[in-house]
Amino acid sequence: MADHVGQQLGNYRLVKLLGRGGFAEVYLAEHTRLGMKAAIKLLHTHLSSDETSTFQREARTIAELKHAHIVRVLDYDVQESTPFLVLDYASNGSLRQKHPSGRRLPLDLVVDYVNQIAGALLYAHERKIIHRDVKPENILLDEEGRLLLSDFGIATIAHSTSSMSTEAAIGTLAYMAPEQIQGKPRPASDQYALAVMVYHWLTGLLPFSGSSAELIAQHLGATVPSLCTKLPELPEEVEQVVLTALSKDPQQRFGSVQAFARALAAAQVSPAAFTEEQTIQVSKQALEAPTRQANPAAVAPTRANARDPHLLPSLRRWPKHKGMLDPLLTGDA
Incomplete structure (x- = not known):
């Protein structure tokens, strides 16, 4: 499976692979202008135009969750048919x-x-x-x-x-x-x-x-x-x-x-x-x-x-x- 370290997704550059799961890879990322850290979840799928609309709808619903014990979704997008989510980075692990x-x-x-x-x-x-x-x-x-x-x-x-x-x-x-x-x-x-x-x-x-x-x-x-x-x-x-x-x-x-x-x-x-x-x-x-x-x-x-x-x-x-x-x-x- 390809390692995407160094790749840029939106305004974020992937710095380090944090983990892989059945549905996605997670990277530590850095905002190219602001320098802020975030976690990028890169899904293991390539989307058609119809599937892109489905992803954006689902991601928008998740991004609306605002709770003290839920990781915030900061952004989401699809780049070269690959969907990804930008999340708050939790530095102390799981x-x-x-x-x-x-x-x-x-x-x-x-x-x-x-x-x-x-x-x-x-x-x-x-x-x-x-x-x-x-x-x-x-x-x-x-x-x-x-x-x-x-x-x-x-x-x-x-x-x-x-x-x-x-x-x-x-x-x-x-x-x-x-x-x-x-x-x-x-x-x-x-x-x-x-x-x-x-x-x-x-x-x-x-x-x-x-x-x-x-x-x-x-x-x-x-x-x-x-x-x-x-x-x-x-x-x-x-x-x-x-x-x-x-x-x-x-x-x-x-x-x-x-x-x-x-x-x-x-x-x-x-x-x-x-x-x-x-x-x-x-x-x-x-x-x-x-x-x-x-x-x-x-x-x-x-x-x-x-x-x-x-x-x-x-x-x-x-x-x-x-x-x-x-x-x-x-x-x-």
Whole structure:
């Protein structure tokens, strides 16, 4: 594959290749007059005139996303039939680089990450935009360590400007919800992908692994391995929240990605259980750990969450809190 370092796209000169993915290459670029740095995402496709119009329409929609936890699109264009996006440059890399596979993260850090990502996703979902490829590689860090969700719509743009079937799955299989595998993504698909990341961060292992065919079969039909079996000190309430967000049926997940984030924060009943990042050895025994079926979501009731319409059914189902919910609902607590 050609390296485009030194090439000029619009007002930007490509300085350094930062990475390659299935849909695009990313370059560090410099504005030829202003000297400002940016990231250029060069898509792996050549467009016809009709496809150029589609790209510009999709890119304009993404560029309109303005949120504290979403990477800004500064510009977009097509040069010699090749589409590209100009993005804010996040100099601190991605969460994949910060936390390599096999690392367990402290629960309080995971809750903080989920709150930030969920805010960005909810903002997009309210505007009828589904990310479709939520994964650690697409979550960047700014100079203050704030999370920035990137690649909104990149997979969709590549899909819509190619000869792929409109029902083809878009995204990364390890994080892909069952309905997305079947070509029917929805906002709950992003919630599922975020829950896969939470599972990975907490246990150091992905819930499912194997070949593409094996991953598809597991996402569609296999029981999610128990988190508490891999991590006995994890509060059971946290496990139930994660397993709810990983439900095969999107209707059985939380009503919104924000409701998932709130439920996870509410279930954080024992933050001292593990507070330092740990490195683990991934063994065959760990991968084959016993599984158990998820019960209805377990969420500890608080005044803040008791009135949340998305959390209320889960709160009512959790027997440990029977008798505790009424004061929260009536405001007497």
